[in-house]
Amino acid sequence: MRRVLCVLSLAAWLAVPARAEEPPFAQRSETQPPPVGALSDMMISILHRHAILWMAGASNNWPLADYEARQLKARFAEAAQAYRNIPVETITAATKALDNVSAAIEQKNKPQFALRFLALTSACNACHASAGVGFVVIETPRTSPFTNQSFAPATK
Ligand code: HEC
Numbered sequence: 001m002r003r004v005l006c007v008l009s010l011a012a013w014l015a016v017p018a019r020a021e022e023p024p025f026a027q028r029s030e031t032q033p034p035p036v037g038a039l040s041d042m043m044i045s046i047l048h049r050h051a052i053l054w055m056a057g058a059s060n061n062w063p064l065a066d067y068e069a070r071q072l073k074a075r076f077a078e079a080a081q082a083y084r085n086i087p088v089e090t091i092t093a094a095t096k097a098l099d100n101v102s103a104a105i106e107q108k109n110k111p112q113f114a115l116r117f118l119a120l121t122s123a124c125n126a127c128h129a130s131a132g133v134g135f136v137v138i139e140t141p142r143t144s145p146f147t148n149q150s151f152a153p154a155t156k
Contacts, residue, residue, distance in 0.1 A: 036082040043136075046075050050124070051141045052149070053101070057113045059151040062105055065113070069102045090127040097123040 037045075049072045056065035073095060080091045097120040104112040117140065124138040144151065 042079050054141050055144045055151040061151050061153045062108050065105045073098050094123040
């Protein structure tokens with residue numbers, strides 16, 4: 001029985017088309033979507049990605065920066081879908097700021113990336129203020145909080 005379930009879930013897994021932001025070897029199951037975490041846990045993940053995004057851009061690692069910007073956008077979309085009472089304009093502002101960052105990444109324009117990253121960070125803080133959690137203040141990371149990830153562009 002367990003093997004049948006396993007084959008069935010594998011079949012369902014294979015039938016699901018890839019989503020743009022997911023690598024081809026790890027497609028999300030439509031029948032068993034992963035559980036949605038608490039909003040505050042999603043925000044901790046967003047906080048990490050915000051830091052990685054900055055480190056990637058500051059290190060001229062544009063493929064990583066592009067990847068993180070897409071991850072952030074997907075996490076915002078998930079939060080907006082899972083929590084319907086989030087004011088739509090705050091999500092729109094953050095998404096628009098993120099799109100502007102992505103455009104700078106596409107052009108590998110570091111000064112523009114830095115300016116637009118600041119605007120993104122302001123969008124984080126604007127939503128926190130309007131959501132009554134204005135004590136959660138986001139800023140540009142001064143150093144990487146991760147000592148186990150290299151941000152230098154890959155050599156191949
Ligand atoms: C659309 C609104 C909105 C946007 C945009 C937003 N946040 Fe949040 N954030 C919240 C809310 C609401 C909470 C409080 C969640 C709770 O306590 O359940 C929160 C909480 C947090 C927390 C505290 C989590 C904890 O458990 O300590 C962090 C860190 C955080 N956000 C980071 C960010 C970062 C970084 C960005 C921007 C890249 C961002 N947020 C953008 C709404 C937003």
